[in-house]
Amino acid sequence: MKAGENPFGDLLQDYIVESLPLAEQVGDAFVELERRWRAGDPGDQVLASVTGSLHTIKGNSAMMGLTPMRDVAHALEDLCGYLARAGASRGDEAAALLVTGGGLLVDLIGSASADTEPGAADQFMARVLGFLGVAPEASAAGPDRRQAERRTQPRAGDTEAASVVRVDFRRLDAMLEVLGEGIIQHSALAELYRRLLRRVGACEELGELDQTVLSLQKTLSRLESTLMETRLLPVSTVFGRFPRMVRDVAHAEGKRVRLEVTGGDTSLDKAVLDRLGEPLLHLLSNAVAHGLELPGDRVRAGKPAEGLLRLQAAAVSGRVAIRVSDDGRGLDQTAIRAKAEALGVDTRAADTAQLHQLVFVAGLSTADRVTTLAGRGMGLDVAANVIHALGGTIEVESRPGQGSAFTLSLPVTLAIVRSLIVEVDRERYAVPLSHVAETVRAEPETIRQINNQGVTQWRGDLIHVADAGAVLGTGKPCEAPRPFYVVMTAGARRRGLLVDRLIGHQDIVVKGLDPALGRPAVVSGTTILGDGRVACILDVVRILEGAAHGN
Amino acid sequence: MSESFLVIDDSKLLHQMYRLIFSQGDLAGSTIHYATNGREGYGLLAAHPDLTLVFLDLNMPEMNGLEVLARARAERLHSHVPIVLVTTESSEDDEARGLAVGAWDYLRKPFQPADIQRLVRRARELRRGRGAA
Ligand SMILES: [Mg+2]
Numbered sequence: 001m002k003a004g005e006n007p008f009g010d011l012l013q014d015y016i017v018e019s020l021p022l023a024e025q026v027g028d029a030f031v032e033l034e035r036r037w038r039a040g041d042p043g044d045q046v047l048a049s050v051t052g053s054l055h056t057i058k059g060n061s062a063m064m065g066l067t068p069m070r071d072v073a074h075a076l077e078d079l080c081g082y083l084a085r086a087g088a089s090r091g092d093e094a095a096a097l098l099v100t101g102g103g104l105l106v107d108l109i110g111s112a113s114a115d116t117e118p119g120a121a122d123q124f125m126a127r128v129l130g131f132l133g134v135a136p137e138a139s140a141a142g143p144d145r146r147q148a149e150r151r152t153q154p155r156a157g158d159t160e161a162a163s164v165v166r167v168d169f170r171r172l173d174a175m176l177e178v179l180g181e182g183i184i185q186h187s188a189l190a191e192l193y194r195r196l197l198r199r200v201g202a203c204e205e206l207g208e209l210d211q212t213v214l215s216l217q218k219t220l221s222r223l224e225s226t227l228m229e230t231r232l233l234p235v236s237t238v239f240g241r242f243p244r245m246v247r248d249v250a251h252a253e254g255k256r257v258r259l260e261v262t263g264g265d266t267s268l269d270k271a272v273l274d275r276l277g278e279p280l281l282h283l284l285s286n287a288v289a290h291g292l293e294l295p296g297d298r299v300r301a302g303k304p305a306e307g308l309l310r311l312q313a314a315a316v317s318g319r320v321a322i323r324v325s326d327d328g329r330g331l332d333q334t335a336i337r338a339k340a341e342a343l344g345v346d347t348r349a350a351d352t353a354q355l356h357q358l359v360f361v362a363g364l365s366t367a368d369r370v371t372t373l374a375g376r377g378m379g380l381d382v383a384a385n386v387i388h389a390l391g392g393t394i395e396v397e398s399r400p401g402q403g404s405a406f407t408l409s410l411p412v413t414l415a416i417v418r419s420l421i422v423e424v425d426r427e428r429y430a431v432p433l434s435h436v437a438e439t440v441r442a443e444p445e446t447i448r449q450i451n452n453q454g455v456t457q458w459r460g461d462l463i464h465v466a467d468a469g470a471v472l473g474t475g476k477p478c479e480a481p482r483p484f485y486v487v488m489t490a491g492a493r494r495r496g497l498l499v500d501r502l503i504g505h506q507d508i509v510v511k512g513l514d515p516a517l518g519r520p521a522v523v524s525g526t527t528i529l530g531d532g533r534v535a536c537i538l539d540v541v542r543i544l545e546g547a548a549h550g551n
Numbered sequence: 552m553s554e555s556f557l558v559i560d561d562s563k564l565l566h567q568m569y570r571l572i573f574s575q576g577d578l579a580g581s582t583i584h585y586a587t588n589g590r591e592g593y594g595l596l597a598a599h600p601d602l603t604l605v606f607l608d609l610n611m612p613e614m615n616g617l618e619v620l621a622r623a624r625a626e627r628l629h630s631h632v633p634i635v636l637v638t639t640e641s642s643e644d645d646e647a648r649g650l651a652v653g654a655w656d657y658l659r660k661p662f663q664p665a666d667i668q669r670l671v672r673r674a675r676e677l678r679r680g681r682g683a684a
Contacts, residue, residue, distance in 0.1 A: 007571075007663060007664050008567075008568050008571065010571075011564060011567050011568065011571070014563070014564050014567050015564050018562060018563055018564045019564070052561075052610065052612060055610045055639060056561065056562055056610070058639055058640065059562065059565075059610070059639035059660045059661075060562055060564050060565070062639065062640065062660050062661040063564070063565070063568060063660055063661045063662075065661070074640070
């Protein structure tokens with residue numbers, strides 16, 4: 001449902017920004033309420049805490065002409081109004097309705113900028129009406145809505161400073177792109193200065209030019225760090241969807257789980273956050289499905305029937321630590337050993353810590369049982385790869401019978417470099433644009449072989465052209481002549497690199513290299529491309545230096 | 552002298568909507584004060600005796616609309632300033648109660664820009680009538 005014809009249609013983004021966190025609070029509260037009811041606690045305060053938010057969502061949605069959202073909020077308000085009364089049937093059915101409705105509300109608001117199917121909202125309203133119709137206390141007059149109207153709650157955010165503006169994140173991405181162009185233009189200017197210096201020699205004007213180019217660089221890097229700070233978002237923006245998902249896995253697995261989240265206000269770059277959701281979700285569902293025991297088993301082991309799952313974030317010495325821990329059975333060392341042996345890994349000499357690290361190895365991370373989320377999830381090895389590609393580390397501690405803890409350490413901000421993405425032997429590589437002079441279609445007759453090296457005419461100069469497969473050591477023989485070359489420059493050095501495909505320009509987030517892999521001489525880091533593939537970033541300076549020494 | 556209005560609503564989205572409405576037609580150029588809860592709203596009301604019209608949301612944290620209204624009227628705070636109680640699909644009971652406590656009129660969400668413009672016109676007439684008297 002679009003808000004296009006509505007007089008306030010232009011405020012759709014503002015609507016989402018304000019209503020989505022409220023809906024997430026409501027959804028979390030319903031998950032918590034269900035947990036409390038099962039533990040025999042009436043949860044009155046939890047119920048009371050959502051009425052203000054639901055009412056605001058209802059009003060906001062109505063103003064925006066977003067009928068499905070208004071209807072769901074309204075139905076939930078009615079349901080809460082009924083459940084707040086003495087003698088209401090607060091059972092599994094009511095809890096399931098609340099949790100479903102909370103989730104639906106989050107989904108509807110989150111996708112409000114797209115067309116929304118009204119079907120789900122209608123179905124939900126019908127279910128609520130059905131429930132209220134058969135519930136013993138629901139009077140013919142329906143639930144008392146005025147109760148909800150008057151019960152109000154102070155909420156966070158009301159004291160928000162007036163100097164804060166909300167910005168659509170796409171604008172920050174656009175600013176980053178412009179900054180990238182500025183950085184490239186600065187490199188061109190610096191190069192021009194060096195060429196002038198060679199041609200006319202040192203003079204006063206050139207000295208001033210040098211100073212100006214230098215201060216331009218300082219300004220640009222200040223701008224870059226300011227922009228990087230602006231891109232920081234609280235981790236709660238990702239954590240928000242976890243309670244409901246943990247609850248879903250717990251239901252499917254027959255587990256009882258309390259999720260405790262702390263440090264939601266810790267900040268990370270949005271690019272990191274966007275990629276962190278999947279691995280964290282995997283760690284959490286893994287903990288519920290395999291870490292925590294069934295309630296009966298827990299009681300027999302002298303633990304509370306309800307398992308404790310903790311998700312903690314904190315800023316630690318310039319980085320962000322995120323920890324997922326449970327009080328379950330701990331890693332099964334015997335099973336890890338058996339699987340490793342089956343894959344031909346010799347574990348006889350491995351100590352406990354080394355055994356635990358094996359859970360991150362492909363083929364060992366897959367759990368025996370298929371869980372509901374495993375189908376769309378990733379293995380622990382893939383989760384670890386994502387963390388590594390973000391420049392982060394992941395460690396595991398575990399004690400038999402006491403539980404496991406996965407600790408992630410992540411950089412707060414990221415270096416972002418606009419790059420040319422190329423393909424060589426079906427792998428993708430990133431070449432920082434500041435080192436790309438031109439991309440040229442390689443006509444075979446224009447490249448001559450001199451002393452076993454390709455040479456071509458480029459802008460009036462003779463430059464070497466090397467095969468990327470040979471430079472990168474892909475180890476594959478070149479099947480057909482590669483159709484393009486990229487003219488790379490570093491200082492006065494330049495060289496062509498023959499590649500299979502030019503994919504395009506992209507802002508890439510620079511990640512460190514996995515120390516375990518060592519540092520290949522021609523690669524300065526890695527990145528994850530938009531499609532999730534890992535690409536190596538070429539270290540152009542080293543490639544050109546190597547070529548110079550090779551000559 | 553430009554007219555001034557007071558909007559008391561806990562939703563920033565609603566503030567944006569009022570801002571949009573008050574940027575159009577003959578309302579453009581008027582001054583609007585915003586409060587995000589009842590307590591803050593009461594403070595702004597007390598500080599501005601010459602408001603043309605006040606829009607007061609019913610459902611708010613830290614004093615709801617009815618409480619603000621009741622207190623303002625009990626303390627005889629600028630009783631000449633008309634206050635519109637803004638409700639959300641609320642029962643007529645609330646609106647009746649609001650009128651009983653001293654609301655000048657009520658407005659139900661969802662409202663349209665024209666609803667606000669109509670209320671402002673009436674408030675101006677009220678003001679002129681009082682000025683003439
Ligand atoms: Mg409100």
